[in-house]
Amino acid sequence: MEGHRERKKVRTRRALLEAAVRLFSERGYEQTTVAEIAAAADVAPRTFFAYFASKEDVLFLHAEDRGQAMLDVIAGRKPGEPLGDLLSRMFEALVRSMAEDDELNFALSPLRARLMFAEPALRARGLALMMEAQPMLTEALCEVYPELDPVSAGAAVGSFMGALTVAGLIAQQQGGSNEDVLAAGRRGIEIAVNGLSSLDGS
Amino acid sequence: MEGHRERKKVRTRRALLEAAVRLFSERGYEQTTVAEIAAAADVAPRTFFAYFASKEDVLFLHAEDRGQAMLDVIAGRKPGEPLGDLLSRMFEALVRSMAEDDELNFALSPLRARLMFAEPALRARGLALMMEAQPMLTEALCEVYPELDPVSAGAAVGSFMGALTVAGLIAQQQGGSNEDVLAAGRRGIEIAVNGLSSLDGS
DNA sequence: TGCGAAATTGCAATATATGTATAAATGCAT
DNA sequence: ATGCATTTATACATATATTGCAATTTCGCA
Numbered sequence: 001m002e003g004h005r006e007r008k009k010v011r012t013r014r015a016l017l018e019a020a021v022r023l024f025s026e027r028g029y030e031q032t033t034v035a036e037i038a039a040a041a042d043v044a045p046r047t048f049f050a051y052f053a054s055k056e057d058v059l060f061l062h063a064e065d066r067g068q069a070m071l072d073v074i075a076g077r078k079p080g081e082p083l084g085d086l087l088s089r090m091f092e093a094l095v096r097s098m099a100e101d102d103e104l105n106f107a108l109s110p111l112r113a114r115l116m117f118a119e120p121a122l123r124a125r126g127l128a129l130m131m132e133a134q135p136m137l138t139e140a141l142c143e144v145y146p147e148l149d150p151v152s153a154g155a156a157v158g159s160f161m162g163a164l165t166v167a168g169l170i171a172q173q174q175g176g177s178n179e180d181v182l183a184a185g186r187r188g189i190e191i192a193v194n195g196l197s198s199l200d201g202s
Numbered sequence: 203m204e205g206h207r208e209r210k211k212v213r214t215r216r217a218l219l220e221a222a223v224r225l226f227s228e229r230g231y232e233q234t235t236v237a238e239i240a241a242a243a244d245v246a247p248r249t250f251f252a253y254f255a256s257k258e259d260v261l262f263l264h265a266e267d268r269g270q271a272m273l274d275v276i277a278g279r280k281p282g283e284p285l286g287d288l289l290s291r292m293f294e295a296l297v298r299s300m301a302e303d304d305e306l307n308f309a310l311s312p313l314r315a316r317l318m319f320a321e322p323a324l325r326a327r328g329l330a331l332m333m334e335a336q337p338m339l340t341e342a343l344c345e346v347y348p349e350l351d352p353v354s355a356g357a358a359v360g361s362f363m364g365a366l367t368v369a370g371l372i373a374q375q376q377g378g379s380n381e382d383v384l385a386a387g388r389r390g391i392e393i394a395v396n397g398l399s400s401l402d403g404s
Numbered sequence: 405t406g407c408g409a410a411a412t413t414g415c416a417a418t419a420t421a422t423g424t425a426t427a428a429a430t431g432c433a434t
Numbered sequence: 435a436t437g438c439a440t441t442t443a444t445a446c447a448t449a450t451a452t453t454g455c456a457a458t459t460t461c462g463c464a
Contacts, residue, residue: 005430005441012443033419044444049421082402124330128322131329134368135375148401154372155365155390156398162364163357166336170356173337188357195397196358199350200284207410207461214411235450246413251452 013051015041020058021111029119056125059112062101067133069097074137077144084193086144087160091189095182110178117172134161163188215253217243219305222260223313231321258327261314263305269335271299276339279346286395288346289362293391297384312380319374336363365390 019040023032034055038045052058073090101109116122138154145153167188168181176184191199221242225234236257240247254260275292318324340356347355369390370383378386393401 008429009442034421035419046422046445047443050442053421055420083398084402087398120330123333124326127329127333128326131325135372138368138372145401150372150376151369151386151389152393152401154386155369155393156401158364158366158368158371158390159361159394159398160364162360162362162367164360165364166340166360167353167357169360170337170340170352174352184353184356187353188360191354191357192361192394193398195400196285196289196361196395198397199347199354199358200286210461211411236452237450248413248415248453249411252411255452257451 012041012043012047016043016048016051017058024059024115025111029115029122056122059115059122060125060129063129066094066097066101067136069093070133070137071140074140074144083141083145083156084189087156087193088186088189091160091164091185113172113178130161130165134158137161159192160189163192167191214243214245214249218245218250218253219260226261226317227313231317231324258324261317261324262327262331264303265331268296268299268303269338271295272335272339273342276342276346285343285347285358286391289358289395290388290391293362293366293387315374332363332367336360339363361394362391365394369393 016037020032020037023037023040034048035045037055037058038048041048070090070093073093074086077086098109112122116126134154134157137157138150141153141157142148142150148156164185165188167184171181171184174180218239222234222239225238225242236250237247239257239260240250243250272292272295275295276288279288314324318328336356336359339359340352343355343359344350344352350358366387367390369386373383373386376382
């Protein structure tokens with residue numbers, strides 16, 4: 001990866017990324033144009049699209065890595081490990097992967113979280129990414145739980161991801177901190193594992 | 203609703219709708235432009251946006267009605283009714299609402315399902331609509347289950363919707379018929395209600 | 405018939421995104 | 435170092451969605 005060329009590419013990418021994040025922070029996502037990002041990074045507007053497929057993509061880097069992190073956990077199911085345990089481990093791996101996420105050293109995650117809450121376009125994109133991952137997770141799950149039919153495996157993945165996502169979303173909407181959101185996610189997992197019926201008699 | 207004016211508006215809306223659906227079927231969603239839809243409906247391109255807020259909107263009519271149908275079921279919780287029973291009734295109401303959905307008489311749902319499977323933009327939109335509804339459902343649930351904290355209620359909604367959605371999605375990806383998809387959704391509900399742990403010992 | 409409201413339209417403008425061709429920068433072999 | 439090949443950056447052009455505004459047409463009704 002040595003060479004002037006590679007280093008310059010990294011520098012340009014970083015410049016675009018920093019410019020985008022700064023402008024998004026200052027003026028909001030919709031109010032920032034690709035042309036402005038390019039200008040702030042001192043490149044031509046067209047060049048932006050050589051580095052990022054779309055304006056949204058700036059905020060969703062390494063999404064595949066996170067999917068892969070989840071798949072890895074599933075593939076490493078311990079013998080006889082119950083579904084809930086495995087999926088809980090998967091969640092913790094996801095959190096860890098997100099914490100290490102930042103391509104560069106400044107914190108992208110908080111901004112993304114803030115913007116995803118405010119900008120419908122970004123919320124939709126985040127959801128879509130998560131949803132697209134679920135059939136893959138389902139397939140992986142079927143392989144390590146051969147007794148599971150695909151529909152049931154899909155239901156398991158959907159129930160799990162849905163519970164932790166919406167629980168986290170509610171916590172965030174109530175003004176919770178990152179830790180609160182995380183705790184809500186874990187609470188969601190618990191409920192998904194034990195079933196909704198476990199909420200009745202409490 | 204009498205009057206030449208109203209009738210003409212309905213006719214124009216219908217013409218746009220039919221043209222859009224036909225063109226989407228023939229060439230796909232991305233390959234169809236708003237200008238073409240307008241031309242096929244014999245109106246000016248600008249007029250399209252007087253009837254539909256966006257190109258996507260053509261395929262997501264009455265989404266609020268379906269959300270309302272679900273909210274109505276929640277608000278009508280029978281005394282002491284368990285969470286799972288209520289949510290199952292909600293699902294059946296949703297299915298019924300979707301069956302009655304078509305604004306006009308031709309079947310929009312199968313096309314929408316097919317296109318949502320093929321076109322990422324539409325998939326994202328459908329997901330977003332569903333996700334946006336979940337906090338509302340959560341709030342409604344909290345009102346009729348006062349002992350439920352918001353995060354748990356959110357987890358319940360998310361688990362439920364996630365399970366039925368992904369189970370249905372998997373069934374569809376496996377080439378299932380509409381009935382198969384519906385059955386998968388019910389199976390997903392069952393799993394969400396009983397909990398993922400119920401899948402272990404089977 | 406003619407007035408006022410509503411619908412339709414045309415035109416302009418902005419933004420994302422993509423294709424294409426050209427120019428510039430860079431790596432490499434000689 | 436020089437020249438060639440490859441990559442990168444850029445300028446230009448284009449397609450499309452979407453919105454604002456003004457003009458115009460159409461319609462309902464007094």
